[in-house]
Amino acid sequence: MSAYMQHALVAGTAIAAACGLVGYFVVLRSQVFSTDALSHVAFSGSLAALAAGIDPRVGLFGGSIIVAVAIGTLGDRGRPDDVVIGTVFTWILGLGVLFLSIYTSAHGADNGAANVNVLFGSIFGLNRSEAVLAAVVGVGLCIAVLGIARPLLFASVDEAVAAARGLPVRALGIAFLALVGVGAAEATQAVGALLLVGLVAAPAGAAHRLTGRPWIGLALSAAIAVGSMWSGLLVSYVFGSIPASFSIMAVATAVFAITHVPRRRALVSR
Amino acid sequence: MLADNGAPLTWNLARDVTQLFEFHFMVNAFRAGTAVAVVAAAVGWFMVLRRQTFAGHTLGIVAFPGASAAIWLGLSATVGFFGFCIATALVIAALPRTTGSGSSSEEAALIGTVQAFALASGFLFVSLYGGFLNGLTSVLFGSFLGITDAQVLTLVAVAVGAVAVLAAVRRPLLFSSVDPDVASARGVPSRVLSTMFLVVLGAAVAEASQITGALLVFALLVVPAASAQVITARPGVSFLLATVFGLVITWAGLACAYYSPYPVGFWTTTIAFATYIAARVGAAAVPRFARASA
Numbered sequence: 044m045s046a047y048m049q050h051a052l053v054a055g056t057a058i059a060a061a062c063g064l065v066g067y068f069v070v071l072r073s074q075v076f077s078t079d080a081l082s083h084v085a086f087s088g089s090l091a092a093l094a095a096g097i098d099p100r101v102g103l104f105g106g107s108i109i110v111a112v113a114i115g116t117l118g119d120r121g122r123p124d125d126v127v128i129g130t131v132f133t134w135i136l137g138l139g140v141l142f143l144s145i146y147t148s149a150h151g152a153d154n155g156a157a158n159v160n161v162l163f164g165s166i167f168g169l170n171r172s173e174a175v176l177a178a179v180v181g182v183g184l185c186i187a188v189l190g191i192a193r194p195l196l197f198a199s200v201d202e203a204v205a206a207a208r209g210l211p212v213r214a215l216g217i218a219f220l221a222l223v224g225v226g227a228a229e230a231t232q233a234v235g236a237l238l239l240v241g242l243v244a245a246p247a248g249a250a251h252r253l254t255g256r257p258w259i260g261l262a263l264s265a266a267i268a269v270g271s272m273w274s275g276l277l278v279s280y281v282f283g284s285i286p287a288s289f290s291i292m293a294v295a296t297a298v299f300a301i302t303h304v305p306r307r308r309a310l311v312s313r
Numbered sequence: 314m315l316a317d318n319g320a321p322l323t324w325n326l327a328r329d330v331t332q333l334f335e336f337h338f339m340v341n342a343f344r345a346g347t348a349v350a351v352v353a354a355a356v357g358w359f360m361v362l363r364r365q366t367f368a369g370h371t372l373g374i375v376a377f378p379g380a381s382a383a384i385w386l387g388l389s390a391t392v393g394f395f396g397f398c399i400a401t402a403l404v405i406a407a408l409p410r411t412t413g414s415g416s417s418s419e420e421a422a423l424i425g426t427v428q429a430f431a432l433a434s435g436f437l438f439v440s441l442y443g444g445f446l447n448g449l450t451s452v453l454f455g456s457f458l459g460i461t462d463a464q465v466l467t468l469v470a471v472a473v474g475a476v477a478v479l480a481a482v483r484r485p486l487l488f489s490s491v492d493p494d495v496a497s498a499r500g501v502p503s504r505v506l507s508t509m510f511l512v513v514l515g516a517a518v519a520e521a522s523q524i525t526g527a528l529l530v531f532a533l534l535v536v537p538a539a540s541a542q543v544i545t546a547r548p549g550v551s552f553l554l555a556t557v558f559g560l561v562i563t564w565a566g567l568a569c570a571y572y573s574p575y576p577v578g579f580w581t582t583t584i585a586f587a588t589y590i591a592a593r594v595g596a597a598a599v600p601r602f603a604r605a606s607a
Binding site: 070071072073075076078079125126129130131133134136137138140141143144145148158159162163234235237238239240241242243244245247248251252284285286288289292293295296299303 | 361364366367370418419421422423424425426427428429430432433434436437440441449450453454528529531532535536539574575576578579580581582583585586589
């Protein structure tokens with residue numbers, strides 16, 4: 044097995060497990076749309092850091108976590124409608140394009156590559172230290188999510204009762220969104236900013252359809268995510284022309300689709 | 314974008330505007346942009362009224378695999394934009410509609426997954442085609458360079474067709490958008506209208522994608538209409554205002570991109586965002602005007 048595949052497996056396993064765990068709560072708490080919002084920030088944050096000449100991961104993690112905490116802090120008061128969200132996040136993408144052009148004009152030669160890596164991930168492009176760091180952050184994220192899993196479950200299922208029992212519901216919500224920010228940044232390194240919602244939502248959505256029991260669901264979500272990651276990486280390793288982010292998403296989507304076979308549900312309208 | 318080799322910006326506004334039209338590609342960009350701005354604002358106006366911005370967003374996302382599949386197969390991107398957007402519009406129209414905001418979290422997960430998968434497929438086509446990395450940026454984030462005469466003709470023809478359809482059904486469409494139940498009770502064929510509108514929306518998204526890029530269609534589709542509807546509630550006036558906003562955003566975006574090193578996608582989204590903020594602030598500052606015209 045070549046070195047790049049080993050790096051991809053090490054980083055990918057930890058990232059997928061973390062995304063599966065975070066995703067389970069994201070779906071449980073109906074925060075898929077917040078994750079979608081974070082993907083725009085992940086894109087523009089990475090490119091802003093590149094344009095400023097620093098490691099893109101600084102902008103990626105910094106931007107995602109800050110905006111996640113901001114969403115958590117502001118989120119309760121009046122949900123903004125689709126038009127406002129769409130307008131703001133389209134503009135954030137526009138800013139990303141600006142940073143991209145600043146970066147490319149400064150580094151003439153490697154034109155589209157940076158853009159592609161941020162948008163669609165570059166899991167086969169990780170070097171040893173990047174892979175180890177991504178894996179360490181992924182494992183840390185898993186531990187953090189499992190650490191707050193019990194109170195978070197309680198607060199997610201019945202917020203009022205949890206608050207009455209003295210649980211710091213609001214702080215838990217904000218802490219969880221910060222973890223979602225970390226998860227979004229991790230997923231961006233694997234499948235890219237445009238596809239991270241899929242890696243967070245598909246395994247979790249499948250797990251929620253398969254079981255209503257929370258602990259089994261959590262484990263199932265992580266297992267489906269890791270399984271999608273492994274089979275996707277394997278497919279792309281064997282068939283070099285198929286990008287890894289596509290194979291990973293294709294497996295995850297297929298698993299989610301299979302859970303829908305018996306009952307059909309509406310696709311449109313949020 | 315052409316600041317290095319084109320003529321520089323001067324203080325003489327008339328001269329600057331003449332310079333904008335010196336190159337044929339720039340004339341084509343303005344022709345195409347104008348057609349797109351008008352149709353996007355018109356269709357977007359109904360879309361915002363019908364609360365279907367989300368359908369517009371989904372159509373914009375499928376525009377990307379559409380264009381990249383067409384390029385991979387050796388067809389023109391235009392074919393892919395129109396084919397995928399209109400086909401997806403028909404799929405959305407055929408799906409049972411859940412009304413209101415009562416959609417479950419699981420549905421959101423499903424929607425997110427479907428969108429991510431569509432984008433991943435687009436990336437697959439791009440990778441299979443190979444050597445298309447720079448083109449990827451323009452498919453996703455827009456470009457105004459190299460629009461051919463034939464493309465302008467297609468864009469204008471589709472725009473005229475879409476606006477003609479909207480004009481023909483404007484009264485029943487407005488009625489069924491504002492109050493679908495009463496409209497149905499009065500014998501307005503809401504379902505047929507809805508399908509027809511989604512197809513027109515698909516065409517408009519495909520048009521807008523070719524200027525703003527697949528990911529930034531909101532700038533031309535939603536912002537002009539949303540800004541106009543913030544300012545006034547009178548349908549006729551806000552419809553005209555939306556068209557004006559759309560044209561201003563497009564023209565100013567193209568001009569800024571021509572005279573600066575920064576891409577058109579950045580300029581159109583920024584001008585659009587500023588327009589929306591200005592409309593909100595303006596409407597909040599002058600509430601009497603908004604109420605008087607309502």
